[in-house]
Amino acid sequence: MAPIIIRNTYTVVPAEPTWTGRFPLAEWDQVGTITHVPTIYFYDKPPDSFQGNVVETLKNSLSRALFHFYPLAGRLRWLPQDRLELDCNAAGVTLIEAESEAELIDFNNFLGTEEFEKLVPQVNYKSPIETIPLFLAQVTKFKCGRISLSVKVSHAVVDGQSALHFLSEWGRIARGEPLETVPFLDRKVLWAGEQLPPFATSPQYEGKEFKEPPLLIGETDCVEERKKETVVAMLKLSKSQLQKLRSKVNTSEYADPARGFTRYEMVTGHVWRCACKARGHSPEQPTGLVISVDARSRVQPPLPRGYFGNATLDVVAASISGELITNELGFAAGKISKAIKNVTNEYVMTGIEYLKNHEDLKEFQDIHTLGSTEGPFYGNPNLGLVSWLTLPMYGLDFGWGQEVYMGPGTNDLDGNSLLLPDKTEDGSLILATCQQVVHMEAFKKHFYEDI
Structure with missing residues (x-):
């Protein structure tokens, strides 16, 4: 070129x-x-x-x-x-x-x-x-x-x-x-730059989002895994494929009959199971999934319209690969749903308190580990999946018409994934996912065959 x-x-x-x-x-x-x-x-x-x-x-x-x-x-x-x-x-x-x-x-x-x-x-x-x-x-x-x-x-x-x-x-x-x-x-x-009012520490908040992620069994660090070559794929889920997943997950014993599972919980549970299979985990392998939750409407009072800053926080759903694979999809979706439901006003405020009282924030910041094999939670046996499903992503027009394609830029972290609505607006979704080269074909196979 x-x-x-x-x-x-x-x-x-x-x-x-x-x-x-x-x-x-x-x-x-x-x-x-x-x-x-x-x-x-x-x-x-x-x-x-x-x-x-x-x-x-x-x-x-x-x-x-x-x-x-x-x-x-x-x-x-x-x-x-x-x-x-x-x-x-x-x-x-x-x-x-x-x-x-x-x-x-x-x-x-x-x-x-x-x-x-x-x-x-x-x-x-x-x-x-x-x-x-x-x-x-x-x-x-x-x-x-x-x-x-x-x-x-x-x-x-x-x-x-x-x-x-x-x-x-x-x-x-x-x-x-x-x-x-x-x-x-x-x-x-x-409470930027200010002291929080007295607040009872939430028993559910342990700061685990910032602690060491699970490693592959038998490994003492993630150095070798982080060195492996990765590749990015854009995988489409059609409206009919999503309906199949929905009927499968919402008829499971893990579904709340009054609510069912959301698109994000359903698809992310599917991705988590497929990644465990593609990576060839042993049944007892611990695995974590990082979920970004928008707290704008979860704090009290809700953040003002147009709040300009960061109001998303990461939570972690944890399991072992054998449980995820042998149980039906609703099991994985349920783990994700529970982690998201934990993000209440109390959870957010005690999270802020946890960080305010922490002596040093360096260990929680990705800028210090760029180019190294330390850092982000992602990477085998873990992954992260960010939802862009509710964001106003499309239709950016500067006077010469709307875009014909929009997507994430460069991304080479193993297990880092994004879920986007398809621009065609026909109800289909796009998964942008980064996986190790050696695992990608197996991931694609499970991603479609397991529907």
Whole structure:
């Protein structure tokens, strides 16, 4: 494929002066993934009716969007005990202009290639954190007229819901429309920088999300597993396949007759069982599944509409492979459902208290383990599955039409998976999953045959 050439790199700052100063981050901002999360959009050639310049349109509207979402134009800085705070200094974000002589025809053949990675802005985490932009975007024009727009957003500042809120409003501004939802920027609703009121510690919260994950039986660390080559696959579940899974899981003895299992619980249980089979676990192998839960509506009072920050927290469902495989799907779905139901207001508040009282947050942050074989919970025998099912993912229009393809950016962590609604809106879903090369074909086989 033709090389991708960087033509210009711009620093984009808010269009008007914004509040400046030190901005405390909430506890949930500072743990787990605090590096940048990538997504990518592909567009057909802009129609003749689009009179503007693509790069200028993006640059000008981005500047105006940053006026409302000014925390994204700031920089992180380290505090003692590996805490972070946000310096709202309007230093700006990065917009890269690139081009390629390639004819972009089939997106699926492009995913996971080295060329694909070059469409996504790169972040050098060896640089001082005070110098790293919190938001980066790259627009690449292809010879065929198609365009890609990839973005990377710091997870220390926003979660998926907030990131997509920003992108949606950026698109609206580019189309000349007013903001739909003004961002709610005050994180003190999650006691950022403040002492929690007296609160009884929840007996259900043990901080296990931050403890050492299970290892393969017989291993003392995960070094060798983390060295193994991985591959990404996008696997579709049709509406009829989902109906088969639903009837299977909701007629099981583990289902709550009044509620049944959700799509996420059902599909994630299926993925967990398939991964255990594909990896060839022994029956007694412990395995953990990381689940991201949005707490916006689970805290009391619920977070304000447009809350701009991190309001998702990780919980872990645990089992042993033999139990997952020999029991019906409802068993795995039930483990997941129970872990999600545990996330109550009390659970969230005692989780915040746990982190506030922890001497050092370094062990909970992925930035310290980049490029090493330590760190994230994912990897054989564990996995994580994040749901994008309820996020406003599609329809990002900057004035030249909606995207023809949207998906996650580069992702090479074994067991790390995403569940997305299919853009066709026919009720089907897409599983984007990363597995070891040696396990992927077996995973695909079980994924479809076990339905």
